[in-house]
Amino acid sequence: xxxxxxxxxxxxxxxxxxxxVIMDVVNAEQAKIAEEAGAVAVMALxxxxxxxxxxxxxxxxxxxxxxEEVMNxxxxxxxxxxxxxxxxEARVLEAMxxxxxxxxxxxTPADEVYHLNKRDYTVPFVxxxxxxxxAARRIGEGTSMLRTKGEPGTGNIVEAVRHIREVNAQxxxxxxxxxxxxxxxxxELGAPYExxxxxxxxxxLPVVNFxxxxxxTPADAALMMQLGADGVFVGSGIFxxxxxxxxxxxxxxxTTHYEDYDLIAKVSKGIGTAMKGLxxxxxxxxxxxxxxxx
Amino acid sequence: xxxxGVLGLQGAIREHIRSVEAAGAKGIIIKYKEQxxxxxxxxxxxxxxxxxxxxIDKYDFFxxxxxxxxxxxxxxxxxxxxxxxxxxxxxxxxxxxxxxxMKVERNAFGRQRESFEAExxxxxxxxxxxxxxxxxxxxMEVGPEVDVLATYQDKIVAAQQGHYLCSAxxxxxxxxxRLTEYFVKxxxx
Numbered sequence: 001x002x003x004x005x006x007x008x009x010x011x012x013x014x015x016x017x018x019x020x021v022i023m024d025v026v027n028a029e030q031a032k033i034a035e036e037a038g039a040v041a042v043m044a045l046x047x048x049x050x051x052x053x054x055x056x057x058x059x060x061x062x063x064x065x066x067x068e069e070v071m072n073x074x075x076x077x078x079x080x081x082x083x084x085x086x087x088x089e090a091r092v093l094e095a096m097x098x099x100x101x102x103x104x105x106x107x108t109p110a111d112e113v114y115h116l117n118k119r120d121y122t123v124p125f126v127x128x129x130x131x132x133x134x135a136a137r138r139i140g141e142g143t144s145m146l147r148t149k150g151e152p153g154t155g156n157i158v159e160a161v162r163h164i165r166e167v168n169a170q171x172x173x174x175x176x177x178x179x180x181x182x183x184x185x186x187x188e189l190g191a192p193y194e195x196x197x198x199x200x201x202x203x204x205l206p207v208v209n210f211x212x213x214x215x216x217t218p219a220d221a222a223l224m225m226q227l228g229a230d231g232v233f234v235g236s237g238i239f240x241x242x243x244x245x246x247x248x249x250x251x252x253x254x255t256t257h258y259e260d261y262d263l264i265a266k267v268s269k270g271i272g273t274a275m276k277g278l279x280x281x282x283x284x285x286x287x288x289x290x291x292x293x294x
Numbered sequence: 295x296x297x298x299g300v301l302g303l304q305g306a307i308r309e310h311i312r313s314v315e316a317a318g319a320k321g322i323i324i325k326y327k328e329q330x331x332x333x334x335x336x337x338x339x340x341x342x343x344x345x346x347x348x349x350i351d352k353y354d355f356f357x358x359x360x361x362x363x364x365x366x367x368x369x370x371x372x373x374x375x376x377x378x379x380x381x382x383x384x385x386x387x388x389x390x391x392x393x394x395x396m397k398v399e400r401n402a403f404g405r406q407r408e409s410f411e412a413e414x415x416x417x418x419x420x421x422x423x424x425x426x427x428x429x430x431x432x433x434m435e436v437g438p439e440v441d442v443l444a445t446y447q448d449k450i451v452a453a454q455q456g457h458y459l460c461s462a463x464x465x466x467x468x469x470x471x472r473l474t475e476y477f478v479k480x481x482x483x
Contacts, residue, residue, distance in 0.1 A: 002412035002446075009409045012306075012428045012467045016340050016373070019304040038348040040304065040341070075400060076342055077429065099406035099429070122407045256303055256349055257325070 010124035014145035028073035037248030049153030085111025118142035132170035136191035150213015155277035218254030225258035242272030305341020335481035338375030395437030
């Protein structure tokens with residue numbers, strides 16, 4: 001008797017991605033550059049986050065033609081984004097055989113109250129989080145992987161740093177609590193009690209937590225690994241740089257050897273200019289993607 | 295206590311270390327080829343085989359890993375590690391370490407939604423072993439010196455050739471450490 005879509009199978013897939021870099025791509029050619037550079041997976045999109053930000057309007061699931069083109073181009077896993085709460089976009093991506101779905105705040109939410117019930121799906125999900133409350137709610141809904149939200153499409157690492165520090169500080173606080181304090185902490189965080197209890201017992205989150213939202217350089221990737229990320233998503237940082245192939249390779253190496261500063265210096269030399277960044281305070285509050293999600 | 299390294303370039307490294315320690319050996323993460331001289335056996339973990347191969351080349355690990363095996367030191371490859379050990383990969387002109395005489399197919403059970411867990415019997419190691427298959431490969435053919443240890447739906451999913459051991463599934467993702475214990479015994483010999 002075999003069982004598909006179990007927690008072990010879904011979370012295990014994310015475990016295999018640890019220490020790796022997942023890159024946003026918009027066509028087969030970019031997907032091949034990413035695979036060649038050593039990406040552990042690619043995220044198939046219609047536009048990278050910085051272009052979504054620039055274009056405005058409603059951002060939706062990518063055209064299935066693009067997703068299919070990317071799936072046919074590479075042998076590494078292919079992820080794709082569905083709007084928050086958009087049951088049908090997620091089901092369509094699952095039916096296409098996408099390996100992982102990102103229920104993503106980068107796209108315009110389809111539901112302003114509810115996220116997807118991710119336990120219902122055979123395909124695993126990744127979701128963004130800024131703090132332990134969001135992380136625990138997403139785990140409660142059945143996500144198999146987490147990532148920081150950061151502020152997508154900015155090339156500015158400050159929000160991702162804030163989010164990973166916050167989640168990890170709250171996990172440490174929880175692990176050191178007495179058990180009789182956890183229910184009140186659950187109330188404060190808006191987090192499911194059972195998920196917090198499991199985190200306390202195991203001393204860590206039950207799923208991997210990657211960095212995302214603002215990684216633009218090899219040093220940014222290494223910084224996030226040092227702060228405790230299990231791996232790195234790079235959105236606009238690669239294909240909005242001067243030389244995507246160079247940036248992709250350098251970010252992979254810096255992620256593997258995030259404590260080897262001589263190596264990071266070496267791989268950062270002469271790779272061209274990083275994407276132009278955005279200062280967070282210049283973004284109007286209603287345009288901040290990290291505030292999407294509930 | 296024997297020392298078992300886990301190739302630490304990418305993938306499920308922490309889980310293998312935990313499993314090795316549960317099986318009564320010392321686990322060491324191997325990030326640089328110079329560390330190979332300090333260990334008695336090596337696990338090549340699951341992850342993405344293309345990514346691992348790029349990093350193996352980048353850090354000049356290739357010859358060192360082949361030498362490690364040729365010196366008679368045991369190597370255990372799981373999932374991506376199995377692919378790296380094979381000498382023939384379907385659809386690819388070049389194999390990787392080529393230490394085991396077998397032909398393998400990548401992602402042979404399908405994509406992630408087809409990934410599964412099942413109970414299998416591993417000859418001489420464990421009955422009713424909980425095996426987790428994630429975008430797993432399988433072995434299509436083996437050479438005369440390779441001993442088939444387990445099959446699932448007539449596909450070969452675990453094998454041994456002398457001091458080389460491999461599985462298409464992930465023994466490190468469960469609390470059943472019998473296959474890792476078997477490898478630790480191979481190293482102790």
